[in-house]
Every structure is written in C-alpha cells, then in structure tokens.
Amino acid sequence: MASPRPAARTLSRGDTGSFLLFIVAGVAIAVWAVISSAATIVAAAGNRDVRVPIDFLDTVAQAPIGPDGASVPVELTGAVVTxxxxxxxxxxxxxxxxxxxxxxxxxxxxxxxILCIGILRGEIFSRRHTRLVVAVGIVSLVAAFAVPFFHNMVANGALAWLSERTYDRGLTQQIDLPILIVVGFVAALSSTVFAVGDRLQRDTEGLV
Structure with a gap:
C-alpha cells in the first residue's frame, strides 16, 4: 500500500493555514451549538413563558410603521411568540x-x-475520507429534516394553547424543502467527488 504523500508536498503554507483556521472555527461552532441548545433547554425547562420562534405563511399582521405610528398591514413571515x-x-x-x-x-x-487532520498529513483522497464525507452528508441531511420537524411540533403546541386550538396550522411552515434538497445535493456531490478522487488516485498509484 502506498504511503500518504508528505503534507509539505501536498499543501502550501496558505492551504495549511486555512485548514488550521478551519479547525479553530469548527471547535468554536461546536461550542456555540452546545451552549445555545443548552441555554434554550434550561430556559424552557420550567415550562413557563416559553419563547418559540415561528415561521408564518400568508399571515397578515399590523405594524406601527405608518405616519405617527399608525398601523399598516404587513405580511408576517417570522415571529417569536411567548x-x-x-x-x-x-x-x-x-x-x-x-x-x-x-x-x-x-x-x-x-x-x-478528522478529515482536515488527514489532509494536513498529506492524505487527501482515500476510502476513509470518502466514508467521513458520506457520514457528514447523512448526519446533515437527517438533522436538516429532524430539527425543523420537532420544532414544528413545538410551534403547533404553542399556537394551539395561545389560540385555544382555533389557529390554522396550515399557516405555519417549519420544514424548508429547498434547504433539504440543497443539503442532499451538496452531500451527494461531495461524496461523489471524494469517491471518484479516491478511485483515480488508486489507479494512478497502480501505474507508478
């Protein structure tokens, strides 16, 4: 089995710096996600005055943006209800x-x-990296569906209790189909690129 190329031959200093910044940013994003979710869970744990962001469809509301603060009809696309x-x-x-x-x-x-560390070590295309990219795509796609799905249950519950079950649930939308399609497309494309790159690299190494 051919050993990975030395990183110095594969990546420039600029490339290496970019990957190191990516690693730092990734850690920061992970920490932010955990803190943000934990704060939301703690705030809602007492089940009193729960703030719920909701995306609305075809909903008209009144906003005080007219002359001298007069109410003007506006299309409500998003709001936070308590x-x-x-x-x-x-x-x-x-x-x-x-x-x-x-x-x-x-x-x-x-x-x-893990993928970045492997690339920094000089290994770009490999079966291991292809599996990592596929796993990232699957996790992202599942989350892109599951998070809005459960949040839709939260929004429906909040609106049901606020309106005494008289509000039309069809006027809210939490799952964004275009986003799901884009995430699925990017995941499939990335997996294909790494799979083809791995195959081409192995074919090239076999000719050396």
Whole structure:
C-alpha cells in the first residue's frame, strides 16, 4: 500500500493555514451549538413563558410603521411568540429539537476535523475520507429534516394553547424543502467527488 504523500508536498503554507483556521472555527461552532441548545433547554425547562420562534405563511399582521405610528398591514413571515406553557409533547419536542441540533453540529464538526487532520498529513483522497464525507452528508441531511420537524411540533403546541386550538396550522411552515434538497445535493456531490478522487488516485498509484 502506498504511503500518504508528505503534507509539505501536498499543501502550501496558505492551504495549511486555512485548514488550521478551519479547525479553530469548527471547535468554536461546536461550542456555540452546545451552549445555545443548552441555554434554550434550561430556559424552557420550567415550562413557563416559553419563547418559540415561528415561521408564518400568508399571515397578515399590523405594524406601527405608518405616519405617527399608525398601523399598516404587513405580511408576517417570522415571529417569536411567548407561550405561558407548552403541552408536554411539545416541550419534549423542543428538548429533542435542541438536542439533535447540538449533537448534529458536534458530530459534523468532529468528522470534518478528522478529515482536515488527514489532509494536513498529506492524505487527501482515500476510502476513509470518502466514508467521513458520506457520514457528514447523512448526519446533515437527517438533522436538516429532524430539527425543523420537532420544532414544528413545538410551534403547533404553542399556537394551539395561545389560540385555544382555533389557529390554522396550515399557516405555519417549519420544514424548508429547498434547504433539504440543497443539503442532499451538496452531500451527494461531495461524496461523489471524494469517491471518484479516491478511485483515480488508486489507479494512478497502480501505474507508478
């Protein structure tokens, strides 16, 4: 088996610096995700005055942006509502949503850091790196669906209790299909690139 090329022959100093900055940024992002999710869970744990961000569809609201603060109709696309409390199922959905978000971010960051370290060592395309990229794609795609799915349960619970179950749930939208398509496309493309790169590299090494 051919040994990995020395990093000095594969990466320039600028490349190495960029990967090191990427590693630092990745650690910072992972820490932020954990702290953010933990803060949201702690704030909602008492199930009193729970703040819930909601994306609305085709909803008209009044905003004081007219002359002398007069109300003007505006299309409401997003808002944060404060529910006195949440149904138990919605509360657990909030915990799951935040937990999955933090776990997914940390997992993706760890996998990408392992990939960066491998590249810094001079190994760019390999079966191991292809598996890492595939795993990153799968985790990202699952999180892109699961986090909004559970958050939708939170939003529905908050609106149900605020409106005494009279608000039309069809006027809210949490799962963004275009984002899911883009994440899936990027994941598939990245996996294909690394798989093809690994195959070409092995074919080239076999000719040497």
């Amino acid at each position: 529910a006195p409390s949440l149904p138990l199922a919605s509360l657990w959905a909030l915990f799951l949503s935040e937990g999955i978000f933090a776990a997914a971010v940390v997992t993706v960051v760890v996998l990408l850091l």
